[in-house]
Amino acid sequence: MTALDATILETRALLVLSGEDRAHFLQGLVTNDVTRVTDDRAAFAALLSPQGKLLFDLMLAAHGETLLIEADADRLEDLRRRLSRFKLRAKIALAPAEGWSVAALWGEGASNALELPAEPGAARTLDDGVAFIDPRFAEAGARLFLPADRAGALLDGLGARLVEPTAYDRHRLTLGLPEGARDMDIDKRTALDCGLDDLNGVDFEKGCYMGQELTARTKYRGLLKRRLMPVAVEGPIPEPGTPLLTPAGKDAGEMRSGLALDAGHGLGMAVVRLEALSAGEPLRCACGEARLTPRRPDWMAPTEAAGAD
Template structure:
């Protein structure tokens, strides 16, 4: 059997949300349907500003009587503070969860090795006899599995499950090639939007769930096709891998976007829609957009008198 790998995502951590109102509280905060979260089901969602701008991306899971939001480790206190502002009289308790690691598991048969069904994004189940939780990445088949595991046992438990340790860059290249964002590395805080970043096609927004913070702009962008940029993967065809933050230019020298993250000849960048088919440059590198088949671009608008 071909190797499957695990990478400890040290930049990700957990915020615990406990209390009897935990689901109804988060339902009014996050972009996805939190009532769907269960011991066997995880979802991906965003916390937005009231103006619909990006703040945090989270994977929401349930273990016991607690919901856990897997988010950026260095920004968990910010996530907690922003959620706390809306708590009012809701019976919820928010706390950064200590003693946990988040691992990404990827490669052929990653789901089946853990007993998870294949081609079922968001499927979840206990890991290692209930010591942790494994869930298929809710965004896209082929993205792999996320595993929440106690810190002191992370490596041994994952290796006992048949996985080989891999460097962070190997996982990073895997998710970049698929076009999957990784929090604020790829989505600019208080500037980016959910739909520019793929939350619609990647099952991160529920447009039927009712109100949540930032819903108005998100719905307007969806139904009016207002997005002008998209976060997309690119492949370096010549030259060195560009650094994050490098501007993308068209052959005519027009600014087409910005590289958000890059590794080993692959990049994820926010690109203006009108330049997706052009050869682009970033510093000394030449790149092409490799638009994934899951991306649904807005239909071109017919000219009107308005």
């Protein structure tokens, strides 16, 4: 039986949104339908700029009379400030969730250990926290929002082996899951460039939200030219932002995050031009000797390249 692994995600942290207008307030701002976030259902979403560029990827879960919002830990105050600008007369309060940890749980039997159906977003209370199957897709495992002083004990009680955060990075990169600013090239890419529509992160029926016009236009007019996707790396891991080239020397995209597996191989995420992807050839770095082979994960819908830039 595959081991059940867990780790505390120090790169992720929580805001707590309280007040009677909390769902209505957030509904007009993020890409997914917040009204569907209940005690037994969590969601994946994003906050976009008015121009439709991705600013934050978010996990949303209900906790009593509040909503917990997961985002990049080092950008949490920026998220709080941005959301607070839209408070106006809304009866809400928004603050960092002190004393909480964000954890990931994955491996065979993760849903059984949590007594949850293996359905994306299925949620329940766990001790004084919340546990839910990853809303992006069930094979990713689960997320847990736990009291920080008991997080390790609670994970151990689930039968999980506590591992280093790099083990989770290997897990998510193997699945092709982007996470946070290290992958998503903040304020430069759209939600669809980053695959959020294929990961249950965009509701095209929910009504208006910030950045909706560009998101819908990109979807229905087939305007994608580049796509964030996993890559297998031969050679040293390129630095984030390293330009990628086709064998003929044409622009093919750029590197995002990466993880070395051994001296000569690794995994990563890269923004890849769809024209270069369709050619089916390995890419090379503009500097360095690494070769990158993009691979389309099972969850990613086929996408044809739009016209040239």
